[in-house]
Amino acid sequence: MNRIGRLLKLSLPFVVSGGLLYYQLSTFDMGGVLAHVKGLVGLVFVPALLAYGVFSLWIEAFCLIRLFRTSGYTLRLWTAARIRAASYLIYIINYAIGAAALTALLRRRTRVSLGDAGGVVILIALFDMGILILLSGVSAAFQSSDAPAVRIGVIAAAGIGLVSGFAILRTPGSLGPLDRIRSLAVFRAARTTPPGMLLELGVLRLVFVTSFMAVGWSALWAFHIHVPFGEAILNIALTAIVSAIPIAVAGLGTGQAAFIVLFRGWADEGTLLACSLTLSAGLIALRAGMGFIFSQEYVREAIEAVRKESEQA
16 A cells, blocks of 8 residues: 555646646647747747856855755765756656655765754755745845735745744744754754854845846746736746646646636737746756756765775785
């Protein structure tokens, strides 16, 4: 039964993505959708995507270096970049499994405990989600006349919940039975990282999320979808949040559904589907390529061990 349950759990994202994509593509004329993929896509979106790949990987690596340094562990920039890039392959399939793969790679390179390595990964993910929610809330507040009150309420509730959870982790007082959960190693980074480092991490992750927003904006521009700045930030952030829900492969299907609904007033649905698919396909191809190039990270120790044995023989 456990084996069947695990199989169903692993296959669910593929079923969800496949079903949603099949429905979306069968609803529109494929010839018309593909006709939109031309012109500025190569001139605007592709260069923006490549620049994002390099820039975002540098920020990701630097964040890892800074967080491990505050704990007394040294991680080189190139090593951190290779590790992060290698994990992209797994992240494409499933965010949770990708986070576990990144945790394992970090543990092998730094020799920290599995819990401490996982704590760093979780802390970065919390900052990314928090910044997306913050940007969504700010954008929605500035256009409250257009954004439904329910949407603003959901964003506000999510933001309050995230901040409250973080505050509970760092409070010095006793939480009674919850102290056992709070003391887990996976929450150590969130509990013990100095405030100055948290501020630095917040700035770095804001720049990271902003660079992602820029790629989304370039995709809209490439497809001649002219959206006001605040509305674009809000909708791209909400699409990213929906895509991050681990029920689909790399957000395929769920991301397209959210994108079409959120941007419906700015272009026809065929154009929106083409834009969303191009954005998703571009990001997947970028991360898959980077992950493939650095996939040797998963077997580096074994290769180095064989090399040393060969030299000693």
